[in-house]
Amino acid sequence: MPDTIPYTTHERPDTGLYNAKIGIWLFLASEVMLFGALFSSYVLLRVGSTNWPLGHTILNVPIATFNTMVLISSSVTMVMAWASLKLNNFKKYRLYLGLTVLCGLIFLVVKGFEYNAKFEHHLFPSTSTFMAVYFTLTGLHGLHVIGGIIVNAYFLGPGSKMWFKEPERLTNRIEVSGLYWHFVDLVWIFLFPVLYLL
Amino acid sequence: MSEHHIDEVKKSVRIYITVFVALAALTVVTVAVSYFHLSLVAGIAVALFIATIKGSLVACYFMHLISEKKLIYAVLALTVVFFFSLLLLTLSGHHNTITGTQIVS
Numbered sequence: 174m175p176d177t178i179p180y181t182t183h184e185r186p187d188t189g190l191y192n193a194k195i196g197i198w199l200f201l202a203s204e205v206m207l208f209g210a211l212f213s214s215y216v217l218l219r220v221g222s223t224n225w226p227l228g229h230t231i232l233n234v235p236i237a238t239f240n241t242m243v244l245i246s247s248s249v250t251m252v253m254a255w256a257s258l259k260l261n262n263f264k265k266y267r268l269y270l271g272l273t274v275l276c277g278l279i280f281l282v283v284k285g286f287e288y289n290a291k292f293e294h295h296l297f298p299s300t301s302t303f304m305a306v307y308f309t310l311t312g313l314h315g316l317h318v319i320g321g322i323i324v325n326a327y328f329l330g331p332g333s334k335m336w337f338k339e340p341e342r343l344t345n346r347i348e349v350s351g352l353y354w355h356f357v358d359l360v361w362i363f364l365f366p367v368l369y370l371l
Numbered sequence: 372m373s374e375h376h377i378d379e380v381k382k383s384v385r386i387y388i389t390v391f392v393a394l395a396a397l398t399v400v401t402v403a404v405s406y407f408h409l410s411l412v413a414g415i416a417v418a419l420f421i422a423t424i425k426g427s428l429v430a431c432y433f434m435h436l437i438s439e440k441k442l443i444y445a446v447l448a449l450t451v452v453f454f455f456s457l458l459l460l461t462l463s464g465h466h467n468t469i470t471g472t473q474i475v476s
Contacts, residue, residue: 189440202450209454213461249391259380355433366418370405
């Protein structure tokens with residue numbers, strides 16, 4: 174079969190990387206700037222405000238702690254899915270990737286309940302600067318979780334067939350998908366204390 | 372895949388489990404510290420310090436940055452410079468007021 178996309182499995186001599194890997198890192202660099210812009214806006218708004226509520230007085234810390242654990246767990250199952258492919262264990266790959274998707278869904282459902290509780294208490298983005306920052310940052314992060322779930326669900330279902338024709342290429346795809354998923358986890362690691370605990 | 376590579380991946384799996392335990396423990400520590408009611412500055416410093424350790428663990432081990440190619444380090448170094456420039460630029464705007472300007476709050 175002709176390899177229409179170059180360097181999907183072999184490293185490019187000049188970069189020393191397969192193309193998708195440098196691609197995802199450049200994308201993640203742009204993501205850092207996206208979240209960086211919002212984080213710096215948060216810092217500016219907080220520093221410039223006369224009073225700012227403590228996150229735990231408005232938000233639910235135990236639920237967010239649970240969600241943090243869920244996302245950390247999903248990160249480890251994601252990397253285990255990639256390691257399973259490296260070890261030629263396709264069954265375990267599907268198990269771990271399935272768990273990753275499940276954890277992502279649990280995170281979203283919990284977040285949905287959290288949002289609903291805020292709405293029931295008449296807390297909306299328009300209520301205060303803090304709530305606007307909270308909904309913007311967690312909303313954008315939630316969209317990233319949805320994106321990751323869609324990609325991982327594809328690799329769990331139809332995308333996994335690649336294993337039987339081009340196993341190395343699928344392994345690299347899972348590494349790239351994993352890099353994105355870990356980034357989403359990494360963003361939450363900072364969002365959690367910044368919004369809920371400080 | 373050679374025996375050597377398989378052994379390497381198996382060793383990595385043990386590291387992933389250790390990192391997971393460390394991340395879970397550090398999450399508990401972050402929440403526990405928030406109940407100590409530290410001063411705002413100390414609270415921010417401790418929480419961000421722990422978050423940085425957790426983030427570094429994820430980046431180094433799950434994202435394999437501990438053993439990555441030079442080009443990726445170069446991309447990330449540039450990103451770090453731009454990220455902190457962004458933070459400092461907005462903050463400098465906060466302190467950069469024309470002499471004689473009165474801030475109305």
